[in-house]
Amino acid sequence: MRHVMRRLLPVLLLAVLMLAGGPVPSAGAHPMATSAVLLSIGDDRVEGEVQLPLDRLAIAVHRDLTPESVVGADRTFLHAYAAAHISAADATDHHPWSVTLGTGTTRTIDGTAHLVYPISIRPPAGRSVTDFDLRYDVIVEELLTHRVIVTVASKTLGVFDWDTKSLKVPVDRESWLSGFVAAARLGIEHVGTGADHLLFLLMLLIPAPLLAAGGRWRAAESRSARRTLVRVVHVVSAFALGHSLTLALAATGVVDLPTRPVETAIALSIAVSAAHALRPLVARGEVVIAVGFGLVHGLAFASALGELGLERGSLVTTLLGFNLGIEVTQLLVVALLMPSLLVLSRTAAYPAFRIGTAAVGLLFSTSWMLERATLTTTDPFEGVQTWLVGHPLLVALSVATLAAGARLLLYESAAAPGRAGSARRER
Structure with a gap:
């Protein structure tokens, strides 16, 4: 026995x-076809782009997506979906800022088809850009393993995921340590x-x-x-x-x-x-x-x-x-x-x-x-x-x-x- x-x-x-x-x-065996939010801070607005991998996006919205459909039959639906899951507010008084997504286009990034939206974030009229909180849960609200890399002025700020759906975006960039910690966390999650x-x-x-x-x-x-x-x-x-x-x-x-x-x-x-x-x-x-x-x-x-x-x-x-x-x-x-x-x-x-x-x-x-x-x-x-x-x-x-x-x-x-x-x- x-x-x-x-x-x-x-x-x-x-x-x-x-x-x-x-x-x-x-x-997926290798679930990090990551999204990315690339931001650049100006005096009166923040501009950049949002990159969404189509395979992960399709799972999140429960639709079969193709490079043709995302700029065709599914264009209006996807634009509304993405816009509804991105918001911004002043970091001090929490007054909401406007978030505008431009017309989406398709692009191949690292061999994967992506839907890319230009993004513009603005404080209320008459106010300059200060530190603000960015809330984002496109795709991650459905996919536990998905990650969204956020950069500001070509420097790593942090990562959105299932547990982290809000990040503080500073006007004056923090020390290199914040980018180092964010990258270390990304490395842990990438292998994990x-x-x-x-x-x-x-x-x-x-x-x-x-x-x-x-x-x-x-x-x-x-x-x-x-x-x-x-x-x-x-x-x-x-x-x-x-x-x-x-x-x-x-x-x-x-x-x-x-x-x-x-x-x-x-x-x-x-x-x-x-x-x-x-x-x-x-x-x-x-x-x-x-x-x-x-x-x-x-x-x-x-x-x-x-x-x-x-x-x-x-x-x-x-x-x-x-x-x-x-x-x-x-x-x-x-x-x-x-x-x-x-x-x-x-x-x-x-x-x-x-x-x-x-x-x-x-x-x-x-x-x-x-x-x-x-x-x-x-x-x-x-x-x-x-x-x-x-x-x-x-x-x-x-x-x-x-x-x-x-x-x-x-x-x-x-x-x-x-x-x-x-x-x-x-x-």
Whole structure:
């Protein structure tokens, strides 16, 4: 019975997680096709533009949208929808300001079709522009995972999301620290809501407590916790090195690749790392995979900062903050999962857990590759992925529970011979 339970526990855990994810509305494997609000402050008005990705907008308004329909049959409806979800008021006396949206046009931004509105924000007649509160919930009022980047004078101000729908816009720009904090937060959310980036990291962590020998994964010695920690540090550092390099090159315009091939390559990176978790591809393969495909992931990270027109000084600050947010999120993932994986790896349940989790990773990544290569139109596992990303603590707790249960079974098995011997002596 103990042998059967060791084999079934990982399978039951994965089944529960997948069934629980079924009814949740899909948000995409990589849900940050971000919106953007770009503002420039003048003496008597604030002008700029609002950029709305059509795929996210279509989900928010529950309509099928095309570049043709948003400036044709759906033009009036979308203009009214956007205008109803943007407002401004004086930061001191809360007197409302006028917000006017111009005629919408379509534009391809970072490979994604967007509806773009010119925006003009004005204080009451006779008053000059002062600090004001901007309220904005276009798309984010419907999509939990959506983010809206706000810049003022080509400097990052903040991010609108499900929890933050109002920002104070200062006339006199705050210190570089505000832009740095906003960029760090964006980096945290970009990885924290991106199922593909998280799954890639998980696939790299699964074989970390093991040793490759004879083309197979073998359990490591119980004294090798330090070796495992060093190996995890190498993996995370390699990934950080790879994505930091291409993030900087792409954000500064040195490297410019279309979004679809990059996203397809990210899905491929997960498939390769999942295959490596099933069976070692090369010695220290997870480090090689991390640095190699980290270069590809950096291009995707850069897409979150694209088309914002950041000035050089602001770009440096934003890159540093965004990168810090990415690293913080990666370290949190490691801290949440690695202790449980280390305990679980020293039990008989780990081979089934490793194979089952890697198989799910391979399944998800294959589905993403087909969709991103336009070979399929939908991803049947989006609901599952969205649920898993939306409940990180529950996932970590499930793995910890599995590790504790497998460890308990191991102790009971080890104690059983001793108890049996005592019983024979008593007889």
